[in-house]
Amino acid sequence: MKMSEMFFTTLRETPSEAEIPSHQLMLRAGLMRKLASGIYNYLPLGKRVLKKVEEIVREEMDKTGAQEILASALLPAELWKETGRWNVFGPEMFKLKDRNEREFCLGPTHEEIFTDIVRNEIKSYKQLPFNLYQIQTKYRDEKRPRFGVMRSREFIMKDAYSFDKNWDGLDISYKKMYDAYCAIFDRCGLKYWVVDADTGAMGGKDSNEFMVPSDVGEAEVVYCDECGYAANVEKAPCVNRAIHAEDVEKEIKKVATPDVKTVDELMHFFNTTADRFVKTLIYSIDGKAVAVMLRGDREVNITKLQNLFKASDIEMADRNTVESVTGAEVGFAGPININVDVLVVDDEVAHMKNFIIGANETGYHYENVNYGRDFKADVVADIRNIEVGEPCPKCGKPINIARGIEVGHIFKLGTKYTEALGATYLDENGQEQPIIMGCYGIGINRTVAAIIEQHHDDRGIIWPMSVTPYHVIIVVASNYQPEQIQAAEKIHDELAARGIEVLLDDRDERAGVKFNDADLIGIPIRITVGKKISDGMVEFKRRDKAESIDIPINDIVNKVIDEINRELA
């Protein structure tokens, strides 16, 4: 491809709206342009990268025996109403009506649709198992689209759905996907964690997320260098030990604490540390008032709380509710004489001694409080976030926490959708059984962004060979030298004839501009045809290396092909 003919523009300056490297570079390198918030158009270079990633995904999926189909992105409301998700998704779903006022949505995910396809075709155990997938555009009206393609409202997703006779079969289907995902992300040149994940609103049993370590990631990952344990913080269980175990239980005492409301103020007032306090937070969970108690310096884990209550709607209670259940101003809530539907105590609190709590009376706290003796909970459970340095749930060594980009997610769904939609089969005994389902997603655009996050420097992108839009870029140093142009065209044609994707920078620009653009768009191999062509030499340089080497023009084609093959092997 001659760059003088290519639809392609780079930006010298970073658009002010882009904050993170992948977003900045995707715009600067001319991979894509924004159409609206969270909606992007892909230009030729960007489209080629998407295709590369899609092709890797397709190859690895096909290897597992999964079969590609293509469902519609425009979906009738009925199916969603059958499973109840028309309302569950709520405003996040792009909803629309046809000319006859029939309701539709743009598909945010496709469990319902694949299950519907399957229920119409599958009748017998003899037809199971199988796995169907598609690579298709999804629509989610995100509350806050962010970071370019990292969280967008329109995105390309590979979604796969497995259908099995039983749970053992699902385990096998799941393992195949797990391995395929590892192969996919390996081939994309990504370093990643496979973490235990919450099954969330999708329902189901086991779940793993594929997380690319990155400071710009939206998820927090707990990991253990000792034993290799890794989990989403949402999921990671806390291991609680007795705190201040040496203390003897002292007598409970009411203390006047005028205007002392926050944990910080309490620490000051009592001249002690946050682990001596227990805070009582009031939540509204599916309409019920719930008090949640945890150590002063801990954070509530909403996911754990949600799972505990099998809740769909959780929010912090408003000021009025707090004041009515506690009978005091905000800042003095405590478990004694509190008027809530449920009192939940974090497991850690049950391990504490002589702690300080609110008295449900404005201006007062209790100290030397002990769980069991002074109050009792309706539920004691693990409902907090694990923190750095706490014991690993698997081996007990101190854990670390880092941020990650979720590029893939796999679930054992079970029968949630097949039961709701009546997708059943007749088993060997003629008995009707629900099909057992798994679902498996990869965000294609987000994977591209994650690759850039992991492969760039201050000059631009550094594509892995497997996903680069072109393998090679030939820079003609001096366009006005016919000898250089001719030599460059010859190399270009020979490489192209041998199946190499090659760009020829024959633009009427100075060498510096071409070098800078080559670095920016991140082509892994650069050949420069310059002065030394008179000695029959061209320059070979890798984007990821600083130095370059001179190579006889007659050897360059083989050199390049060797290099590419070595890397793609």
Added chain:
RNA sequence: CGGGAUGUGGCGCAGCUUGGUAGCGCGCAUGGUUCGGGACCAUGAGGUCGCAGGUUCGAAUCCUGUCAUCCCGACCA
């Protein structure tokens, strides 16, 4: 949805406090000189200053409303 910020040629920005001809850098076009890490000179094209009202003789500038975009938070198969 709560908080914060910003909208001025394709990109980056100034001008706004104190109303009066819309500016700079980059990019783009033409000509010339250059030519291995974002050249130089000359000439030129391109903007209803997000939109709608209002104040005023006069609004990019002041007021009101609205829309859009970005960031933080909440939320997120």
